[in-house]
Amino acid sequence: MAPLEPHEKVLVDKDFLDTDHGEIDCADCHGGNPEAGEMKAAHKGMTADPTFPDADKACGDCHEEEAALAKTSLHYTLATYRPTVHRRASEDRKKMALLDKGMDNHCFSCHASCGQCHVSRPDSAMGGFIDGHRFNAKPDQANQCTACHGSRVGNEFTGATGQGDVHYTRHDMDCMECHPASELHGDGKTDHKNRYDVEGSPRCDDCHQPDPKVEQHAVHGDRISCYVCHSQPYANCYACHVGLDSNGLAYYKNPVEEEHLMIGLNPDQGPDRPEKWILVRRVPVDPTSFEFYGKDLLTNFDQANNWKYASPHNIQKNTSQNRECNNCHGNKDLFLTEDKVKPEMQKANAPVIVPEDQIPGKQENQGEDEEKAPRKRSYF
Amino acid sequence: MRWKFAFLMAVLAVAVGTAAAQASQCVTCHTDAEQLKAIIKTLPPPAISAETAGKG
Numbered sequence: 451m452a453p454l455e456p457h458e459k460v461l462v463d464k465d466f467l468d469t470d471h472g473e474i475d476c477a478d479c480h481g482g483n484p485e486a487g488e489m490k491a492a493h494k495g496m497t498a499d500p501t502f503p504d505a506d507k508a509c510g511d512c513h514e515e516e517a518a519l520a521k522t523s524l525h526y527t528l529a530t531y532r533p534t535v536h537r538r539a540s541e542d543r544k545k546m547a548l549l550d551k552g553m554d555n556h557c558f559s560c561h562a563s564c565g566q567c568h569v570s571r572p573d574s575a576m577g578g579f580i581d582g583h584r585f586n587a588k589p590d591q592a593n594q595c596t597a598c599h600g601s602r603v604g605n606e607f608t609g610a611t612g613q614g615d616v617h618y619t620r621h622d623m624d625c626m627e628c629h630p631a632s633e634l635h636g637d638g639k640t641d642h643k644n645r646y647d648v649e650g651s652p653r654c655d656d657c658h659q660p661d662p663k664v665e666q667h668a669v670h671g672d673r674i675s676c677y678v679c680h681s682q683p684y685a686n687c688y689a690c691h692v693g694l695d696s697n698g699l700a701y702y703k704n705p706v707e708e709e710h711l712m713i714g715l716n717p718d719q720g721p722d723r724p725e726k727w728i729l730v731r732r733v734p735v736d737p738t739s740f741e742f743y744g745k746d747l748l749t750n751f752d753q754a755n756n757w758k759y760a761s762p763h764n765i766q767k768n769t770s771q772n773r774e775c776n777n778c779h780g781n782k783d784l785f786l787t788e789d790k791v792k793p794e795m796q797k798a799n800a801p802v803i804v805p806e807d808q809i810p811g812k813q814e815n816q817g818e819d820e821e822k823a824p825r826k827r828s829y830f
Numbered sequence: 831m832r833w834k835f836a837f838l839m840a841v842l843a844v845a846v847g848t849a850a851a852q853a854s855q856c857v858t859c860h861t862d863a864e865q866l867k868a869i870i871k872t873l874p875p876p877a878i879s880a881e882t883a884g885k886g
Contacts, residue, residue: 456876457866464861476856484856489869492855574886576876601885687885695879704884 451592451600454571454578463582471585479508499573502526502563509564516564516635523636525562530644538735540749548744555700556692560598567634571597591624599625602685602731606764611709612682615765628652646723646759666772675716675725677761679772683711684762690734693742704734711771713778714757714786715808717801723759730786730802731760737794752798757786780812 466472477484482496500508505520520526532553539549559574566572567589570579575597580590589595596604605611607618607625617623629652637649645651654676660667666679688706695701714730716723737751771778778784785804788796796803859865 456870457863460860461863461866462857462860467857467861476860480856482856487855489859492859576878685885690884693881695881697877697879699877699879701879701881702884702886703881704886707885 451571451575451597454576459570459576459578461579461582463584466583469584472583498577499563499565499570501565502561505564513564516631519635519638520564522638522640523634524642524645524648525567525634526636528558528561529640530642531557534644534754535735535748537754538737538748538751540747545744545747545749549740549747552692552740552743552747555694556702559700562598567594574598588626591626595625603763606682606684606762611685612764613766615763616767617765628656644759646761666775672724673726675723675728677729677765678713678727678778680765680767680769681711681729681762681771682764682766682769683709684729684731684760684764685709686712686732687734688732689736689739691736691739691741708732711762711784712757712786712790713784713804714802715804716759717755718759728802729760729762730757731762732756733758752795755799755802756795757791757799757802775813779810782806782809785809 475484476482479500480496480498481500483492483494486492486494501520505517505526509520510517522529524530532550535549535553535557536546539546560572562572566577568585568587569581569583571577571593575593580586580593596608607615609615609619613619617627630650633648633650633652639647639649642648658676660676662668670679686708687704688708690702690704692700692702712730712732713727716725716728719726733756735748735756737748740747771784786799786802787806787809788803791799791803859869
């Protein structure tokens with residue numbers, strides 16, 4: 451994503467003024483003092499992004515349904531962040547308050563708003579109009595979606611790391627093909643545990659039905675997540691720490707990142723996700739992630755796993771995993787075994803760690819005479 | 831009565847015209863790249879911490 455020149459960030463295209471949104475007086479949405487002829491006075495009381503934190507105020511008159519949904523949309527509220535981090539938190543109220551302050555300074559700076567999906571780059575990517583203030587119904591993948599979802603999903607999807615995702619690299623599909631407004635605007639519910647709980651979250655089988663004539667599909671059924679066989683290695687981050695620098699500006703430091711693929715056990719098996727075997731990704735939280743704000747803020751760190759259910763956006767038809775059965779079977783390196791998890795995190799990750807005696811064994815008769823062991827090889 | 835009405839309409843027209851002209855002050859500046867560049871030169875750069883490192 452190329453940087454915007456400072457003036458480009460606020461340069462309104464004259465054509466915008468002929469659009470429905472452009473015909474509204476600037477001050478009606480942004481406030482401020484348009485009567486003033488000088489910048490400082492004109493900007494007094496002005497809101498750069500009037501769509502946050504109250505989408506209703508700027509957008510609700512015309513977009514009643516969308517503005518109402520924004521109140522519970524995870525992009526808007528980041529509602530799952532606080533309960534997730536709080537599970538790891540100390541029960542001491544003063545420490546909880548320090549943790550919340552840290553989260554407000556860092557985690558919650560990453561919300562999206564109506565404007566940050568339809569008009570400008572997100573604040574977390576330094577903002578700025580992407581199309582002269584025009585309102586685009588469809589967000590821009592490069593300037594909006596991956597401006598935030600860049601370092602993992604964006605890089606993996608486009609091939610900045612790895613070979614990219616065939617949905618994008620070969621079929622020109624962008625984020626919105628699988629993640630339409632109906633999902634991103636939210637479902638109006640407030641009980642999501644994570645992003646996968648949102649109604650309308652895409653599933654592979656929305657479009658793809660596994661071919662039963664393909665041996666690996668027939669043998670594995672729904673015991674294995676599609677991602678296990680069709681993803682490439684992906685980014686895992688280990689030790690993010692946040693703080694404020696000497697100027698009071700927020701920073702994060704995420705020094706350790708590794709690309710690999712790790713198979714784990716599904717901790718939330720159910721009708722929607724029946725697979726036993728899934729991919730897991732190390733998320734960057736660490737017991738000392740918020741240490742800048744206070745000692746021992748995450749004393750219940752082991753109450754939640756930090757190897758999480760993963761859906762890497764780097765799908766390929768042919769991968770190392772599906773080239774040969776024994777690239778997975780008997781290959782301990784690919785499975786999240788106890789020795790790969792720090793001792794102090796093993797309890798938390800017990801639901802996803804694969805006991806060594808559960809790793810599927812090597813398959814015999816691989817590559818022998820086809821007449822003796824006729825099997826349809828799954829050539830895609 | 832007719833004169834009063836005409837006077838009121840004139841005042842209203844001036845008020846609306848003035849408001850419209852004044853509202854476009856935003857537009858006058860924000861559609862002028864050169865003016866924006868000149869203003870931005872007088873502003874401090876955006877505040878970003880130099881300590882941020884690694885993937886976000």
